[in-house]
Amino acid sequence: MLQKKFLDYVQLEKNYSNHTIIAYKKDIQEFSNFCASKNNINSLTKVKYDNIRSWIVHLISEGKTNRSINRKLSALRSFYKFLVKTSTIDISPMSKHKALKIEKKVNMPFSTQEIFSLLDGDYFSSDYNGVLEKTIIHMLYFTGARRNEIIELNFSSVDLNESMLKVLGKRNKERLIPIHHELKKQIKEYICVRSNLTNIIDTPTFFCSQKGKKLSPGFVYKTVNSYFNVVSSKSKKSPHMLRHSFATHMLDQGADLNAVKGLLGHSSVAATQHYTHTSMEKIKSIYSKTHPREQKNNN
Secondary structure (H helix, E strand, C coil), rough: HHHHHHHHHHHHCCCCCCCHHHHHHHHHHHHHHHHHHHCCCCHHHCCCCHHHHHHHHHHCCCCCCCCHHHHHHHHHHHHHHHHHEEEEEEEEEEECCCCCCCCCCCCCCCCCCHHHHHHHCCCCCCCCHHHHHHHHHHHHHHHHHHHHHHHCCCCHECCCCCCHHHCCHHCCCCEEECHHHHHHHHHHHHHHHHCCHHCCCCCCCCCCCCCCCCCCHHHHHHHHHHHHHHEEEEEEECHHHHHHHHHHHHHHHCCCCCHHHHHHCCCCCCHHHHHHHCCCHHHHHHHHHHCHHHHHHHH
């Protein structure tokens, strides 16, 4: 089956993450079902660009965003590129397609005041769930790791002796991230509380539920969103915003862009620049120090 060969290829040769592979499988199957039901096409090798356009119109009618549609089309682009590479087809039906336009929104990161007030405040309970949630937020902010990266952490990835965290990123690329002393303290508290739950002592997954189950992406999102609702009025409160905040705050304090790139696990500086924004505090500080009218008023 062509889909299986393609998925094996991106997993074994391209080293795509399980998250990406699952998304690709779902998107390609969804497109295949659409072609079969709407166009009576039972082989994806017979697809023309008009069929893809019909699917795009269908997705728009369902209320899918341009960003979501582009992600699905990215799966198709990779699939048909593979079919050309393996001489299954001569020309990709995606060759003429241009990505749908996406409105660029600037999502300002959390301020240091917002994050510090949460980390230093009395918002977390002392039971297992409270300590777990507090450690998750610490881990996201102090490492800049992706949500799925901390979900997949094992105990063997956390080296408190060397104060280093080993993260398995996209395309199974490993990277090392220093463990800040505050994060180290929080990890020790989590391990202590976790050790009291005898039913999960032998569970290799670092973060898990009280029943020993791996955390879901939804649980991590809900954790971040619910706590930051208390200290922040920003519209977007997600694990990814903590990653943005990590990068922004590091750069605001003078960190080298290439160093931050390495910590985030990016393959290019351009990707890192996309993830970072000058904080509003820094903007206000620069404004007050450099605007001629401000300087006049301060004299």
